[in-house]
Amino acid sequence: MKELIIISGKGGTGKTSLMAAFAYLAENKVLCDADVDAADLHLVTAPDILEKHDFQGGNTAIINKDKCTECGLCIDLCKWGAISETFEVNSIECEGCGVCVYFCPEKAIDFPLNTCGEWYISDTRFGPLVHARLGIAEENSGRLVSLIRQEAKKLAEEKGLDLILTDGPPGIGCPVIASIGGADAVLIVTEPSVSGKHDMQRVVQLANHFKVPAFLCVNKFDLNKDITDEIEKFAKEKGLTCLGYIPFDQIFTKAMIQGQTIFEYDSNSSSAQAIRKLWESLLENLSVCMKDK
């Protein structure tokens, strides 16, 4: 079984539209939306939810006023300043470290587990999808990402499917680290802009740091050919393969508005052709990098 994660560092490079296009092309796969903070893949895949589960992660302190003697120890101990002078815990500020709970001389602080999101197993016209929704302002996105990756793996094993295709989160922090660790490969989707290039270089570093093989593709490549050349040069220096170039095309937005992949919207468009080529070379490279393992 292979697990491919699509990431971009910078948002808005077209990662999810590309992921949806791959969902159309790929066979025998499980889809996984690991962008749990702003999951968008369901807007194109229109899932039928088969299973729904709560995600519990982390605890929050709550002071029981009846037991509290207002000694003030918890206020001094809390490194996040989450406890007010009137002995209320601000649940947004509370990191869930439990230090106040442990040291309160009156055992006056409760520490319930939070339900901070939901995760789902769904059916889509492209096959099974594992996805999630993190509550607003919640932490533990990394843990939720790890959980749905595990569930996607389980599902692939059960159904005998040989590919997991995962839409990863933006950035380089906790959820991204959780989404790429131990994956077979990442595909980095970049765009030729000063920001796109800068952010791509940071995700390439991240993939190297965690020793995950990385491939590159440039979306909107004709928006700024000079920067596309610079990206190509950078890729060469780092020994990365740039697998494809997709033109700057409003068709992606049009397809998205219809809730369709680009192949369903117009499979003859030059962008659709470019993605088909990209996908084919991705599959070739994926089997090569699996053999090396």
Place this chain on the structure above:
Amino acid sequence: MIISIASGKGGTGKTTVATNLAMAIGSDVQLLDCDVEEPNSHLFINPVFEKTITVTTPVPEIDEKKCNLCGKCDEICQFKAIIVIADTTVMTFPELCHSCGGCEKVCPENAIKEISRELGIIQKGYRNGIEFVHGKLRVGEAMSPPLIVRVRSFTKPDKFTIIDAPPGTSCPVIASMKNTDFILLVTEPTPFGLHDLKLAVGAVKMLNIPCGLVINRSDIGDNKVKDFAKKEGVPVLLEIPFDRNIAEAYSRGDMIVEKLPGFKEKFLTLHDNIKRIVN
């Protein structure tokens, strides 16, 4: 006054709005780039940096000679950053540590002392009247909120402070938006833009901070974003139509208030409107 510029979805033009607003205002303005995972504002502002600070967080180190393997540190740590295995070994995982100080405090043998883990760097500089500060998370570091808090500590109360927030609605975004006077949300009129805007408006409501909306590439999609804004009572303060010249200027790192006519005025009007709403 402190405002933050945020968007549920990445790549909607948050940085474009933050940098062009700062440039249009031009003086007595601070721009703090709190998108520490992928900071981009400096690519447009091109500040001359005069100071770089390394930011660290305390993590435990155990003196094995003193440790009696009592297991109390393992018990208090909520983040599995210290583990005592089978009464024979104690191990720390500094990258998982949230620096709560619990283990050090609980250890009966005084076997734990603080060392530091690097979170990243902060750089400070200027471009004309703009004071610029950004954080850069170390590659491989998972926790951005403590670095964001440190970037925000550069806020000067007598200035107009603009915070460029990271995308999404989870903890790093909240760390960038909380305790500000106004939140400017940037979106695009597409299904993805709308979906993520709804989440962002949910976060803003939870924080109970006034907000307004910028619709970028305002003519590429449908009307649903506007309908939603109207229903939620979120004022649309600026619309930027799609223009390949803007996209190309952005790709080169050019500022639209400098390269395209009429935009400086638009951003100054935006500034006035924000001040009017806050006061």
